[in-house]
Amino acid sequence: MFEQIKSKNLVAEIWELLTEEAINAIGFENVNDAVKTVHQGILAEALSKYTNPLSPEYQPEFDAQIRSLRPDWFEDEMEVTA
Numbered sequence: 001m002f003e004q005i006k007s008k009n010l011v012a013e014i015w016e017l018l019t020e021e022a023i024n025a026i027g028f029e030n031v032n033d034a035v036k037t038v039h040q041g042i043l044a045e046a047l048s049k050y051t052n053p054l055s056p057e058y059q060p061e062f063d064a065q066i067r068s069l070r071p072d073w074f075e076d077e078m079e080v081t082a
Contacts, residue, residue, distance in 0.1 A: 047066070047073070050062050050063065050066075051063040051066060051067070051074075
């Protein structure tokens with residue numbers, strides 16, 4: 001694996017090789033797919049925090065606005081009954 005290293009920036013090249021191997025090992029085709037998935041996860045987590053009434057970060061005004069603008073983002077939510 002390390003025979004592919006050619007430049008003086010060894011740390012960056014080693015990281016790139018390890019990252020590519022790790023990304024391929026978990027099923028992504030390339031770094032861009034992995035980054036996109038991570039970013040989607042981060043955004044989904046933030047959205048959940050700000051729109052979940054049980055979350056300490058809940059923002060009722062934001063929740064109402066985003067649900068009126070993009071109701072399709074919330075279609076698959078499970079209904080919670082008391």
